[in-house]
Amino acid sequence: MEYVNPEGIREDGRRPLEMRHLHAEIGTVARADGSAVFEMGNTKVIAAVYGPREVQNRSQQLNDQALVRCEYSMPNFSTGDRMRKPKGDRRSTEISLVIRQTMEACILTHLMPRSQIDIFVQVLSADGGTRSACINAATLALADAGIPMRDLVTSCSAGYLNSTPLLDLSYFEDSAGGPDVTVGILPKLDKVTLLQMDARLPIDIFENVVQLATEGCKAVANYIHEVLLENTKQLEYRRGL
Amino acid sequence: MLQNKSFVRKTRQGRVVKVVREHYLRDDIYCGASFCKVCVTSAAKLTPSDSAILVVDTNVVLNQAIPIPTHPRFTLGHIDLLENPGIDGVVLLSVVLDEVKNKNLAVYNRIRALCSNALRKFFVFSNEHHKETYVKAMAGESPNDRNDRAIRVAAQWYQNHLGSTTRVVLITNDRENKRKAIEEGIAAETVDSYVKSLGQPALLDLLVHPPSEDASMMEVEDLRPSKKKVIYTEHKPMSEITSGLHRGIYHQGKLRVNRYNPFEAYVGSESIGDEIIVYGRGNMNRAFDGDIVAVELLPQDQWHTEKSMTIADEDDDEEEDVHLAPGSADDAPRVTNLVPGSGRGVSSVSSRPSGHVVGIIKRNWHSYCGSLEPMPLPAGNGGVAHALFVSKDRRIPKVRIKTRQLGNLLDKRIVVAVDSWDCLSRYPSGHYVRTIGDIGDRDTESEVVLIDNDIDTRPFSAQVLSCLPPLPWSVSSEDLANPIRQDLRHLTVFSVDPPGCKDIDDALHCTALPGGNFEVGVHIADVTNFVHPGTPLDDEATQRGTSVYLVERRIDMLPKPLTEDICSLRADIERLAFSVIWEMTPEAEIISTRYTKSVIKSSAALSYVEAQARMDDSRMTDQVTKDLRNMNKLAKIMRQRRIDRGALTLASAEVKFQIDTETHDPLDIGMYQIREANQMVEEFMLAANISVAEKILNHFPPCSLLRRHPSPTKEMLEPLLRTTAALGLSLDLSSSKALADSLDRAVGDDPYFNKLIRILATRCMSQAVYFCSGDLSPPEFYHYGLAAPLYTHFTSPIRRYADVIVHRLLAASLGIYKLPNIFQDRPQLTSIADNLNYRHRNAQMASRASVELHTIIYFRKRPTDTEGRIVKMRSNGFIVFVPKYGIEGPVYLTLRGEKGGGEWVVDEQQQKVRKIDGSVSYSVLQTVRIHMEVVEPQPNRPKLQLTLL
Numbered sequence A: 001m002e003y004v005n006p007e008g009i010r011e012d013g014r015r016p017l018e019m020r021h022l023h024a025e026i027g028t029v030a031r032a033d034g035s036a037v038f039e040m041g042n043t044k045v046i047a048a049v050y051g052p053r054e055v056q057n058r059s060q061q062l063n064d065q066a067l068v069r070c071e072y073s074m075p076n077f078s079t080g081d082r083m084r085k086p087k088g089d090r091r092s093t094e095i096s097l098v099i100r101q102t103m104e105a106c107i108l109t110h111l112m113p114r115s116q117i118d119i120f121v122q123v124l125s126a127d128g129g130t131r132s133a134c135i136n137a138a139t140l141a142l143a144d145a146g147i148p149m150r151d152l153v154t155s156c157s158a159g160y161l162n163s164t165p166l167l168d169l170s171y172f173e174d175s176a177g178g179p180d181v182t183v184g185i186l187p188k189l190d191k192v193t194l195l196q197m198d199a200r201l202p203i204d205i206f207e208n209v210v211q212l213a214t215e216g217c218k219a220v221a222n223y224i225h226e227v228l229l230e231n232t233k234q235l236e237y238r239r240g241l
Numbered sequence B: 001m002l003q004n005k006s007f008v009r010k011t012r013q014g015r016v017v018k019v020v021r022e023h024y025l026r027d028d029i030y031c032g033a034s035f036c037k038v039c040v041t042s043a044a045k046l047t048p049s050d051s052a053i054l055v056v057d058t059n060v061v062l063n064q065a066i067p068i069p070t071h072p073r074f075t076l077g078h079i080d081l082l083e084n085p086g087i088d089g090v091v092l093l094s095v096v097l098d099e100v101k102n103k104n105l106a107v108y109n110r111i112r113a114l115c116s117n118a119l120r121k122f123f124v125f126s127n128e129h130h131k132e133t134y135v136k137a138m139a140g141e142s143p144n145d146r147n148d149r150a151i152r153v154a155a156q157w158y159q160n161h162l163g164s165t166t167r168v169v170l171i172t173n174d175r176e177n178k179r180k181a182i183e184e185g186i187a188a189e190t191v192d193s194y195v196k197s198l199g200q201p202a203l204l205d206l207l208v209h210p211p212s213e214d215a216s217m218m219e220v221e222d223l224r225p226s227k228k229k230v231i232y233t234e235h236k237p238m239s240e241i242t243s244g245l246h247r248g249i250y251h252q253g254k255l256r257v258n259r260y261n262p263f264e265a266y267v268g269s270e271s272i273g274d275e276i277i278v279y280g281r282g283n284m285n286r287a288f289d290g291d292i293v294a295v296e297l298l299p300q301d302q303w304h305t306e307k308s309m310t311i312a313d314e315d316d317d318e319e320e321d322v323h324l325a326p327g328s329a330d331d332a333p334r335v336t337n338l339v340p341g342s343g344r345g346v347s348s349v350s351s352r353p354s355g356h357v358v359g360i361i362k363r364n365w366h367s368y369c370g371s372l373e374p375m376p377l378p379a380g381n382g383g384v385a386h387a388l389f390v391s392k393d394r395r396i397p398k399v400r401i402k403t404r405q406l407g408n409l410l411d412k413r414i415v416v417a418v419d420s421w422d423c424l425s426r427y428p429s430g431h432y433v434r435t436i437g438d439i440g441d442r443d444t445e446s447e448v449v450l451i452d453n454d455i456d457t458r459p460f461s462a463q464v465l466s467c468l469p470p471l472p473w474s475v476s477s478e479d480l481a482n483p484i485r486q487d488l489r490h491l492t493v494f495s496v497d498p499p500g501c502k503d504i505d506d507a508l509h510c511t512a513l514p515g516g517n518f519e520v521g522v523h524i525a526d527v528t529n530f531v532h533p534g535t536p537l538d539d540e541a542t543q544r545g546t547s548v549y550l551v552e553r554r555i556d557m558l559p560k561p562l563t564e565d566i567c568s569l570r571a572d573i574e575r576l577a578f579s580v581i582w583e584m585t586p587e588a589e590i591i592s593t594r595y596t597k598s599v600i601k602s603s604a605a606l607s608y609v610e611a612q613a614r615m616d617d618s619r620m621t622d623q624v625t626k627d628l629r630n631m632n633k634l635a636k637i638m639r640q641r642r643i644d645r646g647a648l649t650l651a652s653a654e655v656k657f658q659i660d661t662e663t664h665d666p667l668d669i670g671m672y673q674i675r676e677a678n679q680m681v682e683e684f685m686l687a688a689n690i691s692v693a694e695k696i697l698n699h700f701p702p703c704s705l706l707r708r709h710p711s712p713t714k715e716m717l718e719p720l721l722r723t724t725a726a727l728g729l730s731l732d733l734s735s736s737k738a739l740a741d742s743l744d745r746a747v748g749d750d751p752y753f754n755k756l757i758r759i760l761a762t763r764c765m766s767q768a769v770y771f772c773s774g775d776l777s778p779p780e781f782y783h784y785g786l787a788a789p790l791y792t793h794f795t796s797p798i799r800r801y802a803d804v805i806v807h808r809l810l811a812a813s814l815g816i817y818k819l820p821n822i823f824q825d826r827p828q829l830t831s832i833a834d835n836l837n838y839r840h841r842n843a844q845m846a847s848r849a850s851v852e853l854h855t856i857i858y859f860r861k862r863p864t865d866t867e868g869r870i871v872k873m874r875s876n877g878f879i880v881f882v883p884k885y886g887i888e889g890p891v892y893l894t895l896r897g898e899k900g901g902g903e904w905v906v907d908e909q910q911q912k913v914r915k916i917d918g919s920v921s922y923s924v925l926q927t928v929r930i931h932m933e934v935v936e937p938q939p940n941r942p943k944l945q946l947t948l949l
């Protein structure tokens, strides 16, 4: 298959180093303490955050830090084939875990001992890169909820097809079965907090692909900063400041 | 700018899903004109010198008639025309490329090659992602109409973008599209009208002749009223074929035409689990070799039971009625046809189903090499002439072409592409593509041989060459320090090869051990140290599959620096190797085997003659000679043991030319002499291959590449049995051992008799083939000829790709490298094995054709009298095999035209032909004196003729 044609254009019209359109909205779930919708192309994810609040199940309470919980779901309507998937299948359990660990690593949990933070993430439409979109949405929702964080975590994926590193794979490109590297970073601290790959790659190519995904994360971070800034301005405006 | 593209698609499970994909539109796609003031011109290809910028429609590119009458867009195309340098300054739209890719990948690859060719001005414009040229399908608009519109919009954009000083022409063969374009103010022309406006006759010949235009051709045929009728039955419409296949009344399969008898074809059908025979052009109903066809079985009483014994003369098929049954047997009686290595035992057994083609599912048309049938030049106006093209490949029917340069083409080898074949015409129509050179010219004919056998002779690309290590290369200290590599430089290693061999891929050593045993090593060039999986170099070698040896030249699988220098195990130079080392008893029993990558330093590169001379010369007592003698002793024991096990000592008539280094003309011709030294080397190579096969299969049971030789069936040996039965010999076919023994017993009055029987036996066997071990079960792995349960190719990685794969498997089994991913992909591995078999076969055919060619060149100036042996009887003569020159051909007893003149009677039982009055008789295997001479029955058509003395 030709995923990048000799003119250097991908199937959907992007060039190899280009990301899909990003779009984010903050405060989309009124009841939640913080919420956001994050779109990367046709992948659309909604995240809602509740907390910090009292720990519901006392036995899980941690005395020195906050308890972070994450629930991820991907309803049947979000994919093209709308196939019925059992709830709590291995894939969603794994993604829940990935999101929880990534978010936990950036929340300053020690500032909120004996409390609980719930992150709900739901995929509204899946077109590749759902993991990254989930993390980006969760970051925004946490920021919206005013939860103290070390930095904003942002995530982006990159792949390697037709001997070319490609940023932000779409579902079509992802289905090629090539390597798909998902990276999450703390942009200000310049630290990698998430790195996942489910295929094999020679080490030199791997480094290139990770580098590319990291650049993608930084671009996402810039966008998220803008969105937050804009949001803050609007809040100020509404408060009449 | 963002668009969403949505469409429905059927999944593999048969469900229909809606697919939504993003579609980004860009503003950084440039027009590709170097003179454009607005665009970035770094990748520009179009220059102001082109008289016009041509925007081509899909139908201009596609070369094949696609049997969908409702799609006028996909009728006929002109890829050959586009490839001609006379056409340049072409814009290919991405919408066109996508359509071409979906319809015909081969044409797509050709057009892509044109676009990447720096010498041609072909520019790809990604109109589908350009924000000003993207068009969205309107409600109710078919995809075809939408694409037509996209092409017009792009053409319009070019005209507006480049301004009125540049002429932009839309070239389309679709009348409707042309009409609409002109309405919208776009200059549009059909291919014909555009090419005619250029006024170059050579280009006009390249035009495809659509069936509707055939009217002019029909007029010519009208002169022969009898030919006006419908010759072939109409092909069934696709819907009917599909339902017929469903109901089991039609059978689908690939049609393969008998190489030696173009009137006989087979369709391997899965639905009836047997081959269906299709006799005659009428039943083949316009199908070509390689087409995927639908076949209907004939009623059983029409299944053929007998075959005619007449030698079909080459000119016969002109007279041959297409409705008639085939005239000749499976073996080509052409003189130029050398001993066919693997006669497909195609004796007509009455139980084999016959059928006729009712429809063609997929065409396998491409271009063919050949020449025009000699004809007088048309009187007067040097206008269009209708000529018949005869392909070099006998499986291809004659092709009618129109040409304006008949005078130029008559004595040339040319390439012709097939365009159409309707049921009113006896022959398909096609068009001229290019000229190769003069008929009979050695270089031209060699090129024809290469093209005919699909052999890639292009020089290696810069990409491929960039994978080579820098020269001069030598073994580095890292190589020596590498723990995977054993330092074997202290061993006395030597190589034995044909004289003048430059690509030495094997070397040997044999050291006497203190206890009386021997350490014997086979060292093979470590090609995989330089050819890494997934690199352009590796991909190229995978495709080529093997080096090809012609009489006067060699087409390498790998670039020369590797084959002749870096990998070649030359004398007195340190080289990397992959070694198999045994400890053997003096009785040649293998006690232990080990495998290792190594560094060796060969102390002598001997020729077979030199090695033989050293062994024979009792005064020589140096180390190499002593080792040679020990090895020879071991090899003889191994060989005897192999023969005892039932290995066949087969024989073929290999000839050797001595070539003039200046003119490249053959100076001398003779049988290839096999010496003990050859057999010695061969024996150790066999042993190494077997040891490696065991090792890799043990480690990777599902994905090893092995080589098997299927046991011959009784039908395949039928011709041999008929011959031996006539001579009163009986052959035992129950096992290879039994056959080997009965071949040993077949001794006649003269010393050559046994060899002749072996040659005839070899000819009946099928060839050994590569396969993926996961595809078959262990009993099928058997190598019949070598009587070995397992076999593979390990010893020639410089010139065979199979050996490269096996080297990788062996390295992985030793834990040196990881197995490349490709080995986890069974279908891919199977397709690689299939390609290797295809390339291997083609390489052999090419070598043989090259020998044939040089035989003719040799005898052109040297009419010769010699001895031949009769190998097959015919009603009007017999086939004579000439051992000295390795050729065979027909000798006629009756003159052409007076077929079977009644004077001669054939006794098939006795394999005899005798004169009716009993005065003269000839029987099979009899020695006859013949005269060989090159004659030219038609100008520029030399052929070798055999006549009885």
Ligand SMILES: [Zn+2]
Pocket: B030, B031, B032, B033, B036, B037, B038, B039, B161
């Ligand atoms: Zn321009």
